[in-house]
Amino acid sequence: MTLSRRDFLKLSSLIAASTAIASCAPASQRITRALAPLENVAWPALSAADFVALSRLTFGPRPEERTRLGEIGLANWIEEQLAPESISDNAVSIRLRNIASLKMSASDLFDYSDGLFDNYNRQKVPRELRTATLIRQVYSRRQLHEVLVEFWNDHFNIFTEKGDCFVLKTVDDRDVIRAHALGSFRDLVWASAHSPAMLVYLDNQANTAGAPNENYARELMELHTLGVDAGYTQNDVMELARCLTGWSVKNNFWRGEFKFDAKTHDTGIKNILGLEIKNAGQADAETVIQRLVEHPAAAHFICAKLARRFLSDEVAGELIQKATQTFEQTHGDLRAVLRVILLDGLSLAGQKYKRPVNFVASSLRLLNAETDGERPVQDYLLQMGQTYFNWPTPDGYPDRAEPWQGNLMPRWQFAYALVTNEMKGTKVDLIKLAAAMGATSLTESVDNISALLLGTRLEESARDELIQSLRNEGATDEDVLPVFSAGILSSPAFQWR
Numbered sequence: 003m004t005l006s007r008r009d010f011l012k013l014s015s016l017i018a019a020s021t022a023i024a025s026c027a028p029a030s031q032r033i034t035r036a037l038a039p040l041e042n043v044a045w046p047a048l049s050a051a052d053f054v055a056l057s058r059l060t061f062g063p064r065p066e067e068r069t070r071l072g073e074i075g076l077a078n079w080i081e082e083q084l085a086p087e088s089i090s091d092n093a094v095s096i097r098l099r100n101i102a103s104l105k106m107s108a109s110d111l112f113d114y115s116d117g118l119f120d121n122y123n124r125q126k127v128p129r130e131l132r133t134a135t136l137i138r139q140v141y142s143r144r145q146l147h148e149v150l151v152e153f154w155n156d157h158f159n160i161f162t163e164k165g166d167c168f169v170l171k172t173v174d175d176r177d178v179i180r181a182h183a184l185g186s187f188r189d190l191v192w193a194s195a196h197s198p199a200m201l202v203y204l205d206n207q208a209n210t211a212g213a214p215n216e217n218y219a220r221e222l223m224e225l226h227t228l229g230v231d232a233g234y235t236q237n238d239v240m241e242l243a244r245c246l247t248g249w250s251v252k253n254n255f256w257r258g259e260f261k262f263d264a265k266t267h268d269t270g271i272k273n274i275l276g277l278e279i280k281n282a283g284q285a286d287a288e289t290v291i292q293r294l295v296e297h298p299a300a301a302h303f304i305c306a307k308l309a310r311r312f313l314s315d316e317v318a319g320e321l322i323q324k325a326t327q328t329f330e331q332t333h334g335d336l337r338a339v340l341r342v343i344l345l346d347g348l349s350l351a352g353q354k355y356k357r358p359v360n361f362v363a364s365s366l367r368l369l370n371a372e373t374d375g376e377r378p379v380q381d382y383l384l385q386m387g388q389t390y391f392n393w394p395t396p397d398g399y400p401d402r403a404e405p406w407q408g409n410l411m412p413r414w415q416f417a418y419a420l421v422t423n424e425m426k427g428t429k430v431d432l433i434k435l436a437a438a439m440g441a442t443s444l445t446e447s448v449d450n451i452s453a454l455l456l457g458t459r460l461e462e463s464a465r466d467e468l469i470q471s472l473r474n475e476g477a478t479d480e481d482v483l484p485v486f487s488a489g490i491l492s493s494p495a496f497q498w499r
């Protein structure tokens with residue numbers, strides 16, 4: 003969408019005036035009402051710390067999460083979310099019921115993608131996966147699980163535009179990432195190492211005796227387990243690549259499944275990280291993988307990354323050390339590690355800038371949007387630079403603020419298109435939303451929307467100044483609520499979690 007000059011002036015004026023939003027209301031002025039589908043519902047006020055915590059643990063804290071946290075407290079809320087299998091998610095299942103590709107085997111997915119129009123059909127499976135991913139992030143009640151799925155998809159990044167990854171990533175997302183996001187780190191790495199999508203993405207199907215390809219071996223150590231500063235050597239990478247020879251993917255019957263080809267495996271003795279590996283076929287690499295996930299460097303590396311995702315770009319070493327000890331004591335139990343990071347760390351959390359996915363998902367969630375998650379919304383993510391599964395290098399989308407802070411115009415455009423219902427397949431009803439929260443006037447509607455989006459009402463003087471700034475730019479009262487909402491979504495305050 004392209005903003006008209008008049009709308010651009012209204013929106014930019016509001017954003018310029020809204021730079022004080024983040025500090026204009028004291029923490030005690032927290033909202034005390036929540037949206038319910040058909041009626042007003044009272045709910046406990048949240049502290050500023052709890053609002054921040056929910057913003058890190060979800061893709062935007064909707065009233066139901068706020069209400070539940072107010073009822074049982076943060077620690078118990080986290081425990082509920084750490085057991086996603088106990089949380090009914092039927093609403094998401096219903097929304098995804100017509101996306102057949104999500105449950106298909108790799109072989110069936112290749113058949114599903116075949117057709118006369120090759121380029122269109124090549125995009126069919128990844129397009130459906132992107133749609134399903136957004137729908138899950140917006141509507142799932144298993145919010146912490148979805149946040150972790152995003153984290154691990156970055157950690158074990160796979161670019162769907164490379165080779166057969168356009169099909170294989172759907173299986174990887176389902177059987178590797180989603181299946182193990184809250185389990186054992188060992189099982190997660192093990193599943194990823196046997197994932198055809200990962201082997202294709204990092205060229206291990208081209209890794210054969212006499213002509214080793216080091217791509218997967220290098221990233222398995224540098225990005226997936228130990229970290230670049232763990233002290234391993236180039237020789238360790240080369241030796242691990244030899245262990246991984248023969249790890250490949252079926253191309254004919256059962257196309258897209260993992261296979262080990264003994265004929266292309268290097269049978270010589272290898273030495274990695276002081277460990278001598280004698281020829282045992284497929285078990286050569288599996289022995290090394292077991293060693294990697296138990297290495298102290300892996301514990302520290304993973305805990306530091308998780309802390310950075312949930313807490314702040316820079317995290318105190320004491321917390322990381324405590325989480326690392328838990329990782330080692332529990333042999334990589336991710337639930338146990340997360341308890342330490344979240345329960346000990348959230349109260350000390352610094353700022354985290356919203357990446358495009360979090361910005362879009364939180365906007366949709368907090369405004370109670372109804373969306374099909376398809377191309378119009380996905381196109382905005384493309385403009386913002388974070389299309390799902392589209393980062394070409396193995397390091398995954400950046401997790402720090404700096405790479406994302408210079409591309410704000412698409413966020414403005416998305417915000418305005420959202421609140422004015424100009425995206426096909428996505429709708430919001432701001433008047434109904436504000437009314438369900440008890441508003442009976444424009445000022446009350448503005449109060450409730452700002453409270454919903456920012457966790458706090460604005461001070462009256464700031465609110466009135468913003469409304470007047472819109473009127474000065476020619477906005478009618480009918481225009482005020484949507485443009486104000488777009489301004490809040492585009493404001494500096496909303497860009498931070």
